[in-house]
Amino acid sequence: MTKKRRNGGRNKNGRGHVKFMRCTNCGRCVPKDKAIKKFIIRNIVESAALRDIGDASVYKSYLLPKIYVKLHYCVSCAIHSKVVRNRSREDRRVRTPPARMFGGRKPAPQPQKTN
Numbered sequence: 001m002t003k004k005r006r007n008g009g010r011n012k013n014g015r016g017h018v019k020f021m022r023c024t025n026c027g028r029c030v031p032k033d034k035a036i037k038k039f040i041i042r043n044i045v046e047s048a049a050l051r052d053i054g055d056a057s058v059y060k061s062y063l064l065p066k067i068y069v070k071l072h073y074c075v076s077c078a079i080h081s082k083v084v085r086n087r088s089r090e091d092r093r094v095r096t097p098p099a100r101m102f103g104g105r106k107p108a109p110q111p112q113k114t115n
Contacts, residue, residue, distance in 0.1 A: 005092065009075070010034045025077040036078040038071040 011033040012018055020029040045053055045064055053064070078084045087094075 021072045023074040023077055024071045025073060025081065028074045028077075030072065030074045032072075035072040035074065036083055038073065038083055040067075040069045040071065042067045042069075 007013075010031065012031075015033075018032045021032050021035045022028070023030055023035070043050065043064055044067055050064070073081070073083055075084075079086065
């Protein structure tokens, strides 16, 4: 039987069994090593209200706390919500992460490897 991926879609390697996680979106049980993980850091207050709160505040240099959330998706929810994309057979072998976009700006240039 042919294999689609050399890791079988998992990061288990030598372990026989891993615990299950629940998908953040649909609640499906997914093995922890197979789940697609996404770590989000956001301000508690949206950017539109940030200036109003700063003007109304007594403290001049008060930093609002952030929300730290780790999301776990099953494969179907990650594809549906565009966290990951379908790639061609040749592109599946590329293991480097794609260039990150920061708020609509151009991505930071990647350093070139010299062999």
